Amino acid sequence: MQIEKLSIQELQRRIALYDDETAYKELFMEMHVPLINFSRSFVQQKEVAEEIVSDILMTVWEKRKDLERIENLRVYLYISVRNHSLKYLVKQKKINSVQLEDLDVMLATSNLNPENLLISKEMVQRVRAAIEQLPPKCKMVFQLSKEDGLKYKEIASILNISVKTIDNQLAIALQKISKTLKLSLKKPDQKKI
Template sequence: MSKEKSYFLEGINEQLPAAYRQLYDQYYKALVLYAINFLSSQQAAEDVVQELFATIWEKKTTFLSLTSFRTYLYNSVRNTSLNYLKRQNVELLYLDHLANTFQEVSEEDTNEEEVYRLLFCTIEKLPKRCREVFLLHMDGKKNEEIATALNISIETVKTQKKRALKFIKTQMGTYYFILPLCDILHKNSFLS
């Protein structure tokens, strides 16, 4: 190995800025062109090479010979490019899955979501204890379970549920009657 090449490699190993400048000048374009073979995108190829240079610097990688250094550079570009393509493929599959799973939102769906939003805004306006009782009820808890969890009587639970329902009906007005949760609200019967 020539003295110049030896100094270059020593400079890389010692993280000398001049050596990294030389690395950029001598290898950047060639590595980008190599990465383009895999990625077909100059921007992605440049990102891969820049990431490689940053990794060499951050990990303080040490090289024993110029041959092993070159092998490392090209193998790293190849592996990073392939990993990039795998990530892109996974992202595309995921986006395709999302597109097939979640169809466009119709006006009807938007209206239903708005009713839910109004319901939860209204629930937030309930007094603290009343809100706690009501939310536990919506979670499917029975009166006895709510009373035990909040350390109150069953009669207090029933009273708070009635107050909550009355408040929600008043606040939501006509929206209450189209509320998709009406069945859920009445499922366990507030009066029991």
């Protein structure tokens, strides 16, 4: 059982119905960092990412009367960031499309310290390296699931891939990371029986 953070849904309702500025600030505080990291995976530069996220959150306030029509605001924000970031790339690089495989995923891997993980410093370095070396799609799924706490369904609509792919990619990520920990899974010898 876990205490949930003040839900996005609750903030959304308060902004839409009562023009609640405190709720809006809270929404900003909650979403700013994950959205920026997400945008940076596409656009690379922090300043550009910040501008994109700021524009999107601005629209949320401007169009707050329509906010109640959005079913899942968190997912909506990620998708908006994805679209804006892609638009920026297309404009900048004069390219027509961007594949998930081309992304340079920005990781915000917190919690990578030896005391927390009960493993040695070297091991932590290896875990970090292993995460960095994951293929982009895998890394993105890992980031959205672990750091941003999104559900499979939500990640699926944000990245426009199937839930099954996410299921597999995350399992692959864990397997690869644990390999660096030399945590191969073996059945114990069953001599005694």
